[in-house]
Amino acid sequence: MATLFLCCSSSSLSLLQSPPSASFGRRSCYPCCIGIGASSSSYSPSTSASCCALASSKPKVVVTREHGKNGKLINALGEQGISFLELPLIQHTEGPDSNKLSSLLRDVIFDWIIITSPEAGSVFLEAWKEAGTPKIKIAVVGAGTASIFEGVIQSSNQLLDIAFSPSKATGKVLAAELPDCGNGRCTVLYPASAKASTEIQEGLSNRGFEVVRLNTYTTIPVDHVDPTVLKEALSVPVVAVASPSAIRTNAQLISIECNSVWLKLVSSESGHWDNSIACIGETTASAAKRLGFKNVYYPAQPGLEGWVGSIVEALRAHEKSEKKLEVS
Numbered sequence: 572m573a574t575l576f577l578c579c580s581s582s583s584l585s586l587l588q589s590p591p592s593a594s595f596g597r598r599s600c601y602p603c604c605i606g607i608g609a610s611s612s613s614y615s616p617s618t619s620a621s622c623c624a625l626a627s628s629k630p631k632v633v634v635t636r637e638h639g640k641n642g643k644l645i646n647a648l649g650e651q652g653i654s655f656l657e658l659p660l661i662q663h664t665e666g667p668d669s670n671k672l673s674s675l676l677r678d679v680i681f682d683w684i685i686i687t688s689p690e691a692g693s694v695f696l697e698a699w700k701e702a703g704t705p706k707i708k709i710a711v712v713g714a715g716t717a718s719i720f721e722g723v724i725q726s727s728n729q730l731l732d733i734a735f736s737p738s739k740a741t742g743k744v745l746a747a748e749l750p751d752c753g754n755g756r757c758t759v760l761y762p763a764s765a766k767a768s769t770e771i772q773e774g775l776s777n778r779g780f781e782v783v784r785l786n787t788y789t790t791i792p793v794d795h796v797d798p799t800v801l802k803e804a805l806s807v808p809v810v811a812v813a814s815p816s817a818i819r820t821n822a823q824l825i826s827i828e829c830n831s832v833w834l835k836l837v838s839s840e841s842g843h844w845d846n847s848i849a850c851i852g853e854t855t856a857s858a859a860k861r862l863g864f865k866n867v868y869y870p871a872q873p874g875l876e877g878w879v880g881s882i883v884e885a886l887r888a889h890e891k892s893e894k895k896l897e898v899s
Contacts (some may be wrong), residue, residue, distance in 0.1 A: 630656035630803070632849070632882055633810045637662045637790075640689070644811060647879045653886070658804050661790045663690055666765045668785035669698075675785070676702035681760040682752055683735075683780075685771065687712040687742055688764070692719035694787045695762050699731070706730045710749055713740030714874055740873040741854060742767075746774025756781065765789035808889040809847045809882055812855055847885035851878045 631654050634641045638659040648655050676699055684707050686692045692711075696719070699707070709732065711717045717733055724731055737744040751757050758781045761772055765786035772782040804810075847866040850856040852873025859867045868885045870877025 628654045630654045630807050631809060631886055632656070633658050633804045633807045635660045635811060636813045640813075643875055644813075644878070647875060648882070651879065651883060653882070656800075656804055656807055658796070658800060659793060660796070661792055663788050663790055666786040666788045668762075669694070669787045672698035672762055672785055672787055673701035675760065675783070676705055676707070679758075679760075680705075681758045681783075682708065683749060683757070683759045684709050685712075685745065685749075685759055685761045686710070686716055686719075687745070687767070687771065689716055689719050690788060691762055691764065692716055696720070696723060698762075698787070704730050706732075708732045708734045710735040710745065712737065712742060712745050715740075740852065742771045743774065746771045746778070749775065749778075749780070751778065751780065759783070761785070762787040805844060805846075807846070809849050809885045811849050811851075811878070811882055812859065813851050813878075847889060849878065849882040849885045851875075 632648060633656050634644055634648075635658055636644070638657075641657055641659075645655055645657070672695070684695070686695055686709055699705070704727065707730070709720070711720075711733060713736060717736060720731060720733055724733065735749060737748045749759075757779070759772075759775055761775075761782055761784045763771075763784060763786060766789055772784050775782050845865060847868060848856075848859045848864045850859055850867060850869040853869055853871075854873075856867050856869035866885070866888070868881040868888075870881050
């Protein structure tokens with residue numbers, strides 16, 4: 572069955588024109604896209620532009636990652652026959668240390684390079700190529716992050732080695748399980764989001780590793796969300812929230828950027844919102860709960876498959892609740 576897309580611009584429902592690609596240093600407002608059904612081909616904004624059509628089914632899930640980063644989740648939802656509304660709330664931009672990464676890779680040999688998100692991996696690969704593709708050994712937090720390197724590994728002549736991933740895809744477990752260098756000095760390069768916590772470098776430092784952290788990118792909210800689109804999103808049963816993009820400590824409150832943006836939108840547009848948040852993993856779920864969300868779902872093992880399972884679980888709970896209301 573082909574996927575149908577209902578796309579809306581900031582002012583009206585229309586065919587989706589490919590928005591400007593997210594580039595470092597630019598803040599933009601992106602259109603949303605509503606998709607219905609399953610597709611055998613991969614979703615992309617450019618292909619959806621040519622097949623947009625009005626559809627009667629209402630979306631069941633809001634996907635909130637940066638524009639262009641929701642494709643895998645959208646395809647997985649399509650396989651389950653779950654309709655979606657794509658509403659990007661954040662975008663990536665350069666971090667304060669972005670210009671240091673390539674020169675450091677040229678000049679210094681590290682025992683380990685730690686990559687903990689797909690975006691960190693993408694930024695790292697650009698710098699690695701600029702540095703002349705030196706031989707490196709990488710530890711990734713999980714399969715989703717590792718997938719960023721798949722195409723490069725095949726053509727790198729073993730210069731890039733994905734040598735470790737932890738038993739559970741969290742920064743805490745990675746820091747606890749990363750192999751050391753025996754009795755010798757062990758150095759780690761950790762290119763990360765400027766808003767990521769200090770959990771990894773502190774955990775590794777406590778084990779005796781020498782850690783150099785570079786804040787190579789950060790996240791910012793989109794400038795504007797169209798009120799009509801927001802009203803539609805607030806009525807959707809489940810909001811899917813991906814990897815943490817910011818963690819701030821303020822009176823024991825941990826903030827995830829996607830959740831923070833959503834919370835602000837909910838607070839300003841609706842006095843009471845009690846639909847569900849489906850998180851990619853435990854870290855994001857904990858943050859959602861601390862931000863006040865009540866119906867939070869997440870898998871035991873972070874990753875796409877478990878994330879989709881949590882979305883399905885949240886939708887089943889919603890349907891069960893709706894049936895109870897109908898009976899009463």
